[in-house]
Amino acid sequence: MYEYQLHKKIDQGLEKAFLKIQSGHLSFYSRFIANISSINSLFHQLYSIDKNADVLFERLIETIIKAFTDRAEQLQQIDNAKIEKGNWFLSNDLAGMSLYVDRFSGTLKNLEEKLEYLDDLGVNVLHLMPLFESPDGESDGGYAVSDFRKIDKRFGTLSDLKNLRQKMREKNMFLMIDIVLNHTSHHHEWAEKAKAGDKKFQDFFYMYDDRNIPDEYDKTMPEIFPEAAPGNFTFVPECDKWVMTVFHNYQWDLNYANPEVLILMLENIFFYANLGVDILRIDAPAFIWKEPGTTSQNLPQAHTLLRLIKQCVQVATPGMALLGEAIVAPQAIIKYFGEGEYISQECDFAYNATQMALQWDALATGDTRVMLAAQHVLLQKPFGTSWITYTRCHDDIGLGYDDYMIEQAGFNAYEHRNFLKNYYSGSFTGSPSKGALFSYNPKTGDARISGTLASLCGLENAIDENNEEEITTSVNKILLMQSLSFFIGGLPMLFYGDELGYTNDYIYLTDDGKSYDNRWMHRPNIDWTKNKNIDVKGTVEERIFSGTKKLLSIRKKISEVADHSNLTWVTPHNIHVAGFIRSMKIKRLFCLYNFNDKPSFVTWYAFKENGFTHKLYDHWSGKNYAIGKDDEYLIIQPYEFCLLEEKIDP
Numbered sequence: 001m002y003e004y005q006l007h008k009k010i011d012q013g014l015e016k017a018f019l020k021i022q023s024g025h026l027s028f029y030s031r032f033i034a035n036i037s038s039i040n041s042l043f044h045q046l047y048s049i050d051k052n053a054d055v056l057f058e059r060l061i062e063t064i065i066k067a068f069t070d071r072a073e074q075l076q077q078i079d080n081a082k083i084e085k086g087n088w089f090l091s092n093d094l095a096g097m098s099l100y101v102d103r104f105s106g107t108l109k110n111l112e113e114k115l116e117y118l119d120d121l122g123v124n125v126l127h128l129m130p131l132f133e134s135p136d137g138e139s140d141g142g143y144a145v146s147d148f149r150k151i152d153k154r155f156g157t158l159s160d161l162k163n164l165r166q167k168m169r170e171k172n173m174f175l176m177i178d179i180v181l182n183h184t185s186h187h188h189e190w191a192e193k194a195k196a197g198d199k200k201f202q203d204f205f206y207m208y209d210d211r212n213i214p215d216e217y218d219k220t221m222p223e224i225f226p227e228a229a230p231g232n233f234t235f236v237p238e239c240d241k242w243v244m245t246v247f248h249n250y251q252w253d254l255n256y257a258n259p260e261v262l263i264l265m266l267e268n269i270f271f272y273a274n275l276g277v278d279i280l281r282i283d284a285p286a287f288i289w290k291e292p293g294t295t296s297q298n299l300p301q302a303h304t305l306l307r308l309i310k311q312c313v314q315v316a317t318p319g320m321a322l323l324g325e326a327i328v329a330p331q332a333i334i335k336y337f338g339e340g341e342y343i344s345q346e347c348d349f350a351y352n353a354t355q356m357a358l359q360w361d362a363l364a365t366g367d368t369r370v371m372l373a374a375q376h377v378l379l380q381k382p383f384g385t386s387w388i389t390y391t392r393c394h395d396d397i398g399l400g401y402d403d404y405m406i407e408q409a410g411f412n413a414y415e416h417r418n419f420l421k422n423y424y425s426g427s428f429t430g431s432p433s434k435g436a437l438f439s440y441n442p443k444t445g446d447a448r449i450s451g452t453l454a455s456l457c458g459l460e461n462a463i464d465e466n467n468e469e470e471i472t473t474s475v476n477k478i479l480l481m482q483s484l485s486f487f488i489g490g491l492p493m494l495f496y497g498d499e500l501g502y503t504n505d506y507i508y509l510t511d512d513g514k515s516y517d518n519r520w521m522h523r524p525n526i527d528w529t530k531n532k533n534i535d536v537k538g539t540v541e542e543r544i545f546s547g548t549k550k551l552l553s554i555r556k557k558i559s560e561v562a563d564h565s566n567l568t569w570v571t572p573h574n575i576h577v578a579g580f581i582r583s584m585k586i587k588r589l590f591c592l593y594n595f596n597d598k599p600s601f602v603t604w605y606a607f608k609e610n611g612f613t614h615k616l617y618d619h620w621s622g623k624n625y626a627i628g629k630d631d632e633y634l635i636i637q638p639y640e641f642c643l644l645e646e647k648i649d650p
Contacts, residue, residue: 006036009061027080028068031315038342039064039315042308046301047259056259060312063263067270067316075276079319087384089279089321089348089491092561095552096125096176098393099496100141101155103525108151108160112167117531119171121499121545122552125491126168127176127281129394131155135187137513138250141394141523143178143283144185148268165276176279176323179272181265182287183251186236191252195238204261205252206244206290207236214242216292221246226441228516246287246296256288256305266312273317279349280313281323282306285336298332307342323349323388329400330354330377337385344384352387352490354378354401359391359481360449360456361399362595364423364433368578369409370416374401375569386563387490391481392456392498396438396448396519397424424449424456432458432470434504436518452505452522453478453498459540460503471540473597475501476639479547480593483620483641486555487591488580489567497524499548500534500541554619554643560584573606577636581610590616590644594636601633612646619643 043060047053071079082088097118105111108131118126130142133150142152151158165175184191193201208214214233221232224247233242234249244253254261272280289301310322324336324347333354338346355378358371381387399420403413422428424435435451454460457477462470478501486492508520533541555561560582570579576596582589590612594600604627607616616625620643625634636642 006040009036009058025068027083028315031318032064035311035315039308039311042304042311043259045304046256046262046308050259053259056263060263060266063266063270064312064316067267067274070270071274071317075274075317075319079317082319090384090386090563092559092563093556094125094174094491095123095486095555096127096388096491096493097121097123097496097499098127098129098390098493100129100394100523101131103523104496105526107154108156108164112164115167115171115173119173121549122556123494124172125174125176125279125493127279127493130178130180131161134185135250138185138187138248139513140248140251143180144183144248144251145180146185146187147189148179149271162275169276174278175276176281177272177277178281178283179265179269180283181254182284183245183247183253186250186252188252194243194252195236197239202239202241203258204255206255207239207241208233208243209241211242213292214244217244217290217296220293221296223441225439226443227439244290247284253287253290255290256301257290262305262308266309269309269313270316273313273320277320279321279323281325282309282347283325285324285347286326286328286332298326298328298335303335303339303346306336306346307338310338310346321348323347323351326350327353327395327398327400329402330374331402334377334380337382344382347385349386349388349491351393352378352389352488353398355387355488356390356392356485357397357399357401359484360397360424361401361420362578363457363477363481364420364431366596367409367575368572368593368595369575370401370406370411371578372569372572373405373408379567379569381565383565388493389485389488389490390493390495391485392453392495392522393493394495394519394523396450398448418445421447421449424451426461432461432474434458434460436521438518450518450521452502452524453481453495454501454544455504455522457481459501463503463540473639475540475543475547478544479551480595480639480641482548483551483643484578484591484593486551487561487582487589487643489561489563489582491563492552492555494548495522497526499545500531501544502526550620558582558587558589558619558643558645560587560589560645568610570606570610573603574600576600577602579606586648588612588646590646591641592634592636592644593641594639597638599638600636602636603630604628604632604634605630615647616644617647619645 043057105114131151132145133147133152134142134144138144151161190201190204218232223230229248232246234245236243245251246253256262286297289299290296326333326336333350336347336350338344358374361370362368399417406413406416423431424433425437426434434455435449437447438450440447457474459474462474502524504521505524508514514520533539534545536542566583568581577600578593580591607627
């Protein structure tokens with residue numbers, strides 16, 4: 001749509017920036033013209049009542065133009081190459097790892113030396129957990145940022161990050177980092193000025209003279225950390241005011257009803273983009289807009305804000321994809337990809353937290369029916385977007401799927417959730433898991449689960465008992481869980497240490513800054529001497545590392561695994577076995593996962609009813625199969641899986 005006044009504003013902004021539209025800038029100009037109407041509409045949906053809305057909208061245009069003019073020629077070329085590919089991030093060539101730099105390698109400089117290790121494993125996307133300055137003892141793992149432009153001294157310098165990025169580019173690796181949009185540390189410059197009484201900066205936060213408005217919010221807002229940080233507001237003695245602190249009392253929530261906050265944070269987003277970031281992980285997007293009388297989560301304005309950010313990024317730095325870290329109910333997660341005219345135009349990625357939790361459900365119960373009951377929601381993900389798929393991350397495991405999904409599988413929802421919590425915290429008789437309950441709420445009985453992939457799969461317990469049979473079972477469970485997350489569709493994201501079976505690290509209990517948060521048990525310090533065991537045949541580390549490496553290698557060879565909304569779940573012929581088909585033109589991959597502690601039998605009719613009539617090759621075992629009679633079975637061993645590709649004769 002051509003809107004003269006809007007396009008005139010673009011021309012004026014370009015003239016102000018001394019940017020002449022030359023051949024290299026035509027694509028930027030075209031993108032801006034194509035998106036300006038949406039940017040204008042979204043901005044004014046949020047801020048039309050602000051008296052300075054028109055002035056601030058012009059400032060927004062200037063911010064977008066500056067982001068492009070600051071963008072290095074090399075990054076502009078990368079942008080164009082990604083645009084040519086179209087949805088570059090859907091590729092089956094991508095595989096990621098999420099890690100804490102200090103706990104993995106010590107510093108950013110040292111991380112350069114570990115790129116060979118990651119390359120050997122098959123990882124080419126690195127998610128570096130929060131890097132920017134945060135106060136010791138009040139960092140929340142780096143999510144309490146005191147300076148969005150300064151690398152924390154624990155990791156090195158901004159120059160170190162730039163050097164690492166260049167080394168990664170030489171190895172064709174992609175970089176993902178976090179931006180914490182919802183809040184800042186109370187030591188951030190804005191918060192310090194607010195404490196000092198500066199009204200302008202007090203308006204950057206939710207600050208009140210008394211408890212009247214905070215009490216209204218608290219009537220409907222849930223507590224995020226009821227044990228460690230009860231309530232949603234903290235008294236600030238320096239200015240005699242109450243400030244909203246949804247997560248911890250040292251994390252002050254930003255007020256995006258103030259358009260200046262949006263523009264300043266957008267400048268930080270562009271700063272990261274121009275460092276060469278390929279995927280920007282937006283932390284806690286569900287919380288970024290607050291309204292009294294609501295839960296202040298997943299509000300429509302939060303989606304409008306994310307869509308506006310996406311449109312601006314799409315214009316200035318289109319090579320950077322956005323990940324929304326929304327760990328919410330299944331139906332709510334889908335909305336973060338965008339709806340209506342903005343379908344596929346909000347976040348490019350979301351975490352498939354529902355599928356992650358469903359896998360843990362199936363592993364504990366040996367029953368896949370709850371997993372299957374949730375898929376009708378997850379399959380609503382729109383084409384052109386993707387999941388981050390994973391079995392474990394830095395956070396806890398929440399059982400965030402709906403009760404009706406549990407009941408549809410024939411279980412009592414309350415009893416089922418209690419069983420899962422008891423099973424993974426090791427309090428259920430016979431459970432091999434060694435996890436812990438995180439953020440237990442005695443009022444509701446709600447809790448989440450902490451623990452490494454290996455410890456939750458029973459490896460820690462098996463090693464303690466020196467039980468070789470149970471060690472083998474645990475290794476099989478680990479590879480089963482990883483395989484499902486690698487092949488179900490999306491960008492697989494390993495959590496560091498899981499690639500070779502690190503068990504719980506209890507050293508956090510001796511650190512006053514961490515001892516209150518048992519999630520640190522699954523955030524280990526890497527022992528690179530221990531890691532050398534991957535070169536010793538038959539060690540636990542070697543078995544898990546080589547298995548993980550093989551899975552990633554298989555994934556990169558099979559085009560059907562690219563995320564083109566090409567997933568079909570198979571009607572279960574055995575409740576212990578999860579099965580789905582990935583298809584691309586005439587090529588098809590049939591994936592089967594046995595969550596049972598006994599061999600499971602799958603009738604060959606399950607293949608025939610889905611049109612499989614040719615020979616099959618299992619990429620995992622290397623075996624060939626001929627499809628048998630309807631009364632014959634494919635036998636899958638306990639906690640084993642098959643990656644069966646149809647072999648069509650030429």
